[in-house]
Amino acid sequence: MNAVKWGGPLIRSLCAAGLIAAAPLASAAVLVSQPFSNGGDSFLSAFDGGSINADSFTLGGAVDVSSIAWWGTEAAGGSGFSVRIASTLDGLLSGASALSGSVASAPTGDSDSQGQDIFRFDLSLASPLGLGSGTHYLAIGYEGQTIAPEWAWATGVPGDGLSAFLDQQGWTEAGPDMSLEIIGERRQTVPEPGTLALLGLSGLGGLLARRRRS
Structure with missing residues (x-):
């Protein structure tokens, strides 16, 4: 035999x-993209001023977020931003603390509908933020503005056409989308x-x- x-x-x-x-795990990539379009609108957004804007984004699977980017008018300094993510709009106020990290900014050469210069801001997180699949909400406010005009968050395209604004009556969901990029790694199944x-x-x-x- x-x-x-x-x-x-x-x-x-x-x-x-x-x-x-x-x-190996996948390298960092843009997971969600709603960039600013030249000539778009921008809206005041500050957690300490009562004018809070937020927008939803959807993930198809679990990810580890390493940085978050957005577009807006000039700011006095990166330390004044409060960036929060939660699974519900109400959670942005009650359960989500501001993400820690360093913010860098750079002019884009674009301007909003009011003629204000638009900058791109990038928050590099101090540690990766794990998020599961489904819908999440991002809110960005600026608390450190000491010079006029106040900071405004620029709109972005494309998206689901629905963002939210918080006033004394609570959250109101109404467009347009806000500018944002979620950057990180998709988790691989081993x-x-x-x-x-x-x-x-x-x-x-x-x-x-x-x-x-x-």
Whole structure:
């Protein structure tokens, strides 16, 4: 009786299973994009001034957010921004604290409908923010404005056509969308040890079946 040859295809099958388990996580990418369009509107937004704007965004799966970007008028300094994310509009006030990190800004060369210069702001988070699939709400306010005019958050396209504004009557959902980018990594599903064992057995079964046919 000829002996079954255990090398070659079996080793390749097991190596392939190991490569699946060792596959690196995806690099950071733009997960949601609603950039500013030249000539669009912008709205005052400040948590301490009662004029709070928010917008929703939807994720198709679990992610780790590393940075958040938005567009708006000139600000006196990055330390004055309050950026919050919650799963509900009410959660932006009651359950969400301001995200920590450093904010950088750069002029875009564009202007809003009032002729104000528009800047892009990027918040690099101090630590990744894990978010699950579904709808989330982003609110951005500026508390450090010491010179006129007050800071305004610019609108963005495309989106779902629905943002929200908080006044003394509560949240009012009305368009247009606000500008934003959510940047981070999609979480990859790594096979469990039991799955890897099944892959190895599958490769072994294939070898034995070929041996019988020969």
